[in-house]
Amino acid sequence: MRKNLNVIAAYSIMMGLIILVGIFQSWNIALSIFNLCLISAVMTMGANIQWGYAGLINFGIMGYTALGGLAAVLISVNPVQEAWSAGGSNILFSLLLIIGMVLAVRYVLKKYEKSKIRTYIIATIIILGIIIIRFVSEPGIEAIEEVDPAKTGFLGGLGLPIIFSWIVGALFAGGLAFVIGKVALGLRADYLAIATLLISEIVIAIIKHEDWLTRGVKNVIGLKRPAPYEVNLQQTDWFINLVEKFNANKLNLISDFAERQAALNQFVIEGSSVFVKLCYSGLFLVVVIILLILTQKALYSPWGRMMRAIRDNEEAANAMGKNVVKQHLLIFVLGSAIVGIAGAMLVTQDGLFTPGSYRPMRYTFLIWVMVIVGGSGNNFGAILGGFAVWFLWIEAAPIGLYLVNLTTAGLDETHALKVHLIESVPYFRFLMMGIGLLLIMRYRPKGILPEKIEIK
Amino acid sequence: MDFANAIILLLNYIFVPALTYGSQLALGAIFVTLIYGILRFANFATGDMMSFGTMFTILFTWYLQSVGISLGFLPTALLAIPFAIIFMIGYMLMIDKYVFKYYRVNKSPPVQLAMVSIGVMFVTQAVVRIIIGPSDRRFFDGEKFLIKAGEFKEMTGLNEGLAIKSTQVLTIIVTLILVSSLFWFLNKTKTGKSMRAYSDNEDLALLSGIDPKKIVMTTWVIAGILATIGGALYGLDKSFKPFTYFNNMLPIFAAAIVGGIGNPFGAFLGGYVIAFSEILLTYAYRKFFMYVLPESMEPGGLVQLLSTDYKFAVSFSILVIVLLYRPSGIFKGKVL
Numbered sequence: 001m002r003k004n005l006n007v008i009a010a011y012s013i014m015m016g017l018i019i020l021v022g023i024f025q026s027w028n029i030a031l032s033i034f035n036l037c038l039i040s041a042v043m044t045m046g047a048n049i050q051w052g053y054a055g056l057i058n059f060g061i062m063g064y065t066a067l068g069g070l071a072a073v074l075i076s077v078n079p080v081q082e083a084w085s086a087g088g089s090n091i092l093f094s095l096l097l098i099i100g101m102v103l104a105v106r107y108v109l110k111k112y113e114k115s116k117i118r119t120y121i122i123a124t125i126i127i128l129g130i131i132i133i134r135f136v137s138e139p140g141i142e143a144i145e146e147v148d149p150a151k152t153g154f155l156g157g158l159g160l161p162i163i164f165s166w167i168v169g170a171l172f173a174g175g176l177a178f179v180i181g182k183v184a185l186g187l188r189a190d191y192l193a194i195a196t197l198l199i200s201e202i203v204i205a206i207i208k209h210e211d212w213l214t215r216g217v218k219n220v221i222g223l224k225r226p227a228p229y230e231v232n233l234q235q236t237d238w239f240i241n242l243v244e245k246f247n248a249n250k251l252n253l254i255s256d257f258a259e260r261q262a263a264l265n266q267f268v269i270e271g272s273s274v275f276v277k278l279c280y281s282g283l284f285l286v287v288v289i290i291l292l293i294l295t296q297k298a299l300y301s302p303w304g305r306m307m308r309a310i311r312d313n314e315e316a317a318n319a320m321g322k323n324v325v326k327q328h329l330l331i332f333v334l335g336s337a338i339v340g341i342a343g344a345m346l347v348t349q350d351g352l353f354t355p356g357s358y359r360p361m362r363y364t365f366l367i368w369v370m371v372i373v374g375g376s377g378n379n380f381g382a383i384l385g386g387f388a389v390w391f392l393w394i395e396a397a398p399i400g401l402y403l404v405n406l407t408t409a410g411l412d413e414t415h416a417l418k419v420h421l422i423e424s425v426p427y428f429r430f431l432m433m434g435i436g437l438l439l440i441m442r443y444r445p446k447g448i449l450p451e452k453i454e455i456k
Numbered sequence: 457m458d459f460a461n462a463i464i465l466l467l468n469y470i471f472v473p474a475l476t477y478g479s480q481l482a483l484g485a486i487f488v489t490l491i492y493g494i495l496r497f498a499n500f501a502t503g504d505m506m507s508f509g510t511m512f513t514i515l516f517t518w519y520l521q522s523v524g525i526s527l528g529f530l531p532t533a534l535l536a537i538p539f540a541i542i543f544m545i546g547y548m549l550m551i552d553k554y555v556f557k558y559y560r561v562n563k564s565p566p567v568q569l570a571m572v573s574i575g576v577m578f579v580t581q582a583v584v585r586i587i588i589g590p591s592d593r594r595f596f597d598g599e600k601f602l603i604k605a606g607e608f609k610e611m612t613g614l615n616e617g618l619a620i621k622s623t624q625v626l627t628i629i630v631t632l633i634l635v636s637s638l639f640w641f642l643n644k645t646k647t648g649k650s651m652r653a654y655s656d657n658e659d660l661a662l663l664s665g666i667d668p669k670k671i672v673m674t675t676w677v678i679a680g681i682l683a684t685i686g687g688a689l690y691g692l693d694k695s696f697k698p699f700t701y702f703n704n705m706l707p708i709f710a711a712a713i714v715g716g717i718g719n720p721f722g723a724f725l726g727g728y729v730i731a732f733s734e735i736l737l738t739y740a741y742r743k744f745f746m747y748v749l750p751e752s753m754e755p756g757g758l759v760q761l762l763s764t765d766y767k768f769a770v771s772f773s774i775l776v777i778v779l780l781y782r783p784s785g786i787f788k789g790k791v792l
Binding site for chain 1: 497498555558565570572574575576581582583585586590709766769772773775776780781783
């Protein structure tokens with residue numbers, strides 16, 4: 001108990017802060033912060049197993065998040081029959097061609113020794129393949145995108161409950177990570193960082209512009225929900241009774257019946273959105289706890305010890321007969337899959353998929369700030385980082401506004417400088433993140449909750 | 457005649473824009489490569505440092521314009537750049553003193569320095585957006601075109617016009633002057649030589665009495681000059697928007713690595729490799745083939761290899777291919 005005191009203290013402070021937001025701002029805001037904190041926590045756990053356990057630097061988090069989001073679309077949206085009949089066969093045929101191309105390349109790689117000729121053969125296969133695929137898919141894509149472009153214009157998904165997408169998102173992200181890992185894991189740390197950053201940009205470019213698959217920048221809205229809809233809740237009897245019970249004290253003060261009814265309605269509307277958010281919180285919390293248990297178990301297992309050995313001294317681990325390349329690939333895939341889950345969760349919560357909103361600042365660098373600030377190598381630290389940094393990211397604007405008002409208190413309300421500063425309040429969050437990261441890196445390089453290795 | 461038209465078409469839509477864009481990338485890539493070669497870390501704040509320098513250029517341009525000073529047909533920004541460079545160098549040295557020095561002295565691994573540069577990126581981005589705002593700004597004044605498309609058509613009697621913007625010529629000339637003086641500095645002067653020695657083998661360089669403090673300072677000064685001029689040229693040619701500058705970091709990194717990181721000349725050429733391949737692969741060649749091929753063989757579609765949406769993806773794919781097959785870059789830089 002005693003040695004975990006700092007963990008408990010840190011988490012209590014964090015929860016206290018969120019509760020304070022609930023009391024002073026509103027429970028709605030507090031819960032939406034809390035939900036996104038949970039999603040961030042999943043992302044940081046993914047990044048943490050790569051960076052904290054194995055020392056692999058992955059700046060492609062944005063790409064895996066977006067793939068998770070794509071999974072949510074492809075699983076939950078109902079299939080667009082017209083589009084399938086218009087161009088489905090072309091797309092399926094192109095898919096077969098891609099598989100054939102990959103198999104051909106694999107065959108050449110296995111069959112022939114490494115030589116210039118082999119490289120040329122592979123290049124020819126790929127270039128020819130791309131040209132043929134373009135010819136096959138082009139008419140199909142055009143036909144699909146012409147099917148009611150204002151509403152659909154894409155193939156749609158499978159029409160399954162969106163919860164499944166959390167697993168599929170993990171599979172997508174893990175699959176991408178497998179390919180990237182095969183290609184890039186041999187690179188030195190900072191090159192790997194750049195390569196993964198660039199590859200994630202390619203993923204986003206594809207998601208943004210392949211309208212037949214993702215609707216691109218036209219966005220997919222109104223995804224199915226695992227939680228009830230506010231509008232339905234507001235008309236359900238048990239829910240109204242529940243809200244009445246909760247607010248009995250306040251309602252009893254009002255004697256007039258009409259006024260009481262109006263107040264109750266207000267409470268029901270507020271309560272319904274809080275209730276929906278609570279449903280999400282519950283779902284997310286389950287994911288976070290399952291992942292936490294699994295990652296903790298892994299950390300203290302022989303496998304976790306091996307990963308740390310590889311991280312701390314690759315050559316020594318290699319000499320002990322550990323397959324460093326294979327383990328690196330494994331952990332790269334695992335970590336990315338977890339990020340994929342988070343991506344699907346994020347889209348599930350928002351109910352919409354907006355490829356244009358995936359930006360490296362928010363989905364890659366911010367997650368890294370979370371991992372570093374929280375404490376790499378320590379799962380509790382990573383989760384705490386997710387909570388603390390996301391909390392600051394949201395609350396930075398009010399804090400910034402307060403600071404601006406405080407420092408420019410002597411100035412006139414219409415003073416140009418004051419007006420300008422108040423306009424730029426949203427950017428104070430970048431400043432706070434940057435300064436926070438720099439301070440932590442300098443004075444507490446292991447993060448708020450540093451890695452603690454105890455041999456059990 | 458048709459053949460001449462085709463050539464002019466390519467010049468107008470591919471060669472001149474790619475040469476300009478390539479020069480802008482090249483300056484950034486040399487900046488990245490110098491920091492990597494001498495300070496030994498990948499600087500993720502590159503794009504934002506360039507936007508920081510450009511911001512000062514814009515502020516000074518506004519000041520000069522408000523006082524009524526201008527350069528006639530040249531943009532006023534040229535006059536503002538030297539002042540901006542001074543501020544930029546001050547900023548760079550300050551960052552180095554308060555942030556990077558600590559890690560350098562402690563011999564931290566390069567990854568840690570890269571992380572620190574992300575912190576610097578956040579701060580710089582915030583400062584730029586707080587001072588000048590996130591919106592699109594144009595600060596170009598003076599004569600816009602050297603050759604206008606219409607005039608060119610009249611002059612030569614061709615169907616295709618060739619338009620050359622003055623900013624394009626300016627970019628290319630300034631880049632050539634800057635890069636050649638940089639190479640002269642690195643290859644001929646004593647400080648330049650010691651910088652190269654330091655980049656090549658730090659221990660040997662220290663042993664032969666080279667002062668590391670001086671090397672680091674010179675590097676930041678050169679980096680400040682490159683970042684400001686590169687950023688200002690890009691802003692003059694297109695427009696200044698902090699988010700675009702942040703994104704430009706990606707092709708710049710690609711250029712530096714393709715050219716062989718740590719090798720300034722490679723970075724210089726890498727900029728053009730990236731720019732030309734981006735534009736060549738995303739240009740629609742339909743009109744070109746209409747001029748070159750006989751009428752019966754005219755293509756039906758746009759004859760575009762990739763849609764322009766994938767402009768960035770092209771440079772990244774090149775980077776990935778280079779990393780796979782020639783990890784030290786086309787022009788042999790540091791081996792990974």
